[in-house]
Amino acid sequence: MSEKRNFSAKREAVYRAISTLGSHPSAEQIYEYLKADIPDLSLGTVYRNLSVFKQNGKIRSVGVFNGQERFDSDMSAHSHFVCERCYAIYDIPFTAEMLEKSIREQIEREYGAEVKSHSIVFYGICRSCKKVNC
Amino acid sequence: MSEKRNFSAKREAVYRAISTLGSHPSAEQIYEYLKADIPDLSLGTVYRNLSVFKQNGKIRSVGVFNGQERFDSDMSAHSHFVCERCYAIYDIPFTAEMLEKSIREQIEREYGAEVKSHSIVFYGICRSCKKVNC
DNA sequence: ATAAGAAACAGGAATGATTATTGTTTTGGA
DNA sequence: TCCAAAACAATAATCATTCCTGTTTCTTAT
Numbered sequence: 253m254s255e256k257r258n259f260s261a262k263r264e265a266v267y268r269a270i271s272t273l274g275s276h277p278s279a280e281q282i283y284e285y286l287k288a289d290i291p292d293l294s295l296g297t298v299y300r301n302l303s304v305f306k307q308n309g310k311i312r313s314v315g316v317f318n319g320q321e322r323f324d325s326d327m328s329a330h331s332h333f334v335c336e337r338c339y340a341i342y343d344i345p346f347t348a349e350m351l352e353k354s355i356r357e358q359i360e361r362e363y364g365a366e367v368k369s370h371s372i373v374f375y376g377i378c379r380s381c382k383k384v385n386c
Numbered sequence: 387m388s389e390k391r392n393f394s395a396k397r398e399a400v401y402r403a404i405s406t407l408g409s410h411p412s413a414e415q416i417y418e419y420l421k422a423d424i425p426d427l428s429l430g431t432v433y434r435n436l437s438v439f440k441q442n443g444k445i446r447s448v449g450v451f452n453g454q455e456r457f458d459s460d461m462s463a464h465s466h467f468v469c470e471r472c473y474a475i476y477d478i479p480f481t482a483e484m485l486e487k488s489i490r491e492q493i494e495r496e497y498g499a500e501v502k503s504h505s506i507v508f509y510g511i512c513r514s515c516k517k518v519n520c
Numbered sequence: 521a522t523a524a525g526a527a528a529c530a531g532g533a534a535t536g537a538t539t540a541t542t543g544t545t546t547t548g549g550a
Numbered sequence: 551t552c553c554a555a556a557a558c559a560a561t562a563a564t565c566a567t568t569c570c571t572g573t574t575t576c577t578t579a580t
Contacts, residue, residue: 259576260528279567294530299567301528315507316450319538319566332505335512344508356508364513371466371507373449374478374490378469379498393547394557413538428559433538435557453537453567527576534569545558550551 262293266301270311270325276332276341278320314341333365396427400435404445404459410466410475412454448475467499 269282277285283298302323305311314322314332318339324332331344342363356367403416411419417432436457439445448456448466452473458466465478476497490501 262529292530294532296531296568297529303568312503315505316566321566331508333508333510333512335515336509337511337515340512340514342512344506346506359508364516365510366516367508367510369446369509371449371509372478372480372504373507374465374467374493374501374504375470376467376499376501376503377471378467378474378476380474381469381471382498382500396558426559428561430539430560431558437539450537455537521580523578523580525577527574529574530572532570535567537566538564540563541561543559545556547556548554550553 260301262290262297263301263304265290265293266298267305267310267325270323276314276322276324278322280320282323317341333359333363333367335365336368394435396424396431397435397438399424399427400432401439401444401459404457410448410456410458412456414454416457451475467493467497467501469499470502 265286266282269285270277273281273285275281279295279298279302282302283293283295286293286298302311305325306313309327311323311325312327314324315334316322317334322341326343329347331346333342333344335341342365344359344363346358356370359365359367399420400416403419404411407415407419409415413429413432413436416436417427417429420427420432436445439459440447443461445457445459446461448458449468450456451468456475460477463481465480467476467478469475476499478493478497480492490504493499493501
């Protein structure tokens, strides 16, 4: 009842493309993928809807790699592996609680990848911004 | 002995600026900071040297936030907290091994920040790229 | 059903961070 | 000192993303 409807077919197509593609696509990749079925789709529409979904908490950004922002519709707790060469992004079903024991070895064994480094970033509102209270 | 010398005063200035500033600066911020002392410094020189340092493993990228890449000269294992409002970046002296117990509460208590989410990303070379072996 | 207002859209221009290019200056070794 | 390589300034070019304008589609109340 309290669910707001998505009014637009194109908006829903953008959302579905992310999970269908499953490859943590960029805006451009989503656009290219959908253009086949929706010839009058515009890249601006993809960008606009991506930012709508981000604000809704329906998708999240995995980060910017090789100059392009990459998106994920899977909001469950999981990590990612980013290939530094081809910028493929793989889901890693590890959560923070499971990280303590030899993550690298596990990832390398299960994904055949060579982990060179990892980054842990927290997002939120810092102390000084909380003071401003806008 | 095997240490390669930095041939350029400007190159060294760029490196020192990152640790002096300590705020995980962007290329632009480094440039603005140095321009006072080095009026004939060019932004291109900052970018060029940043990529040299990245390849050398002397600095690392914390990520791209608000469209700008942010850099860190502290190569030791630690995490970061990114303010979603002002894009300040704070060092978090937690490593992966310490993550399992109530990270959020600890960060909130010690930094007065409100942690809304976190992201864990691994970097390396994926299985299919390793096959190509270039 | 339909008119009015709101939301969504396409197309294209604008922005802005980063990268590439070109010609010049500096550097360190022969 | 001289030469080749590295570094540089200045500026043009890229390219992902955002913004703008006018148009279309949707929603709701009449």
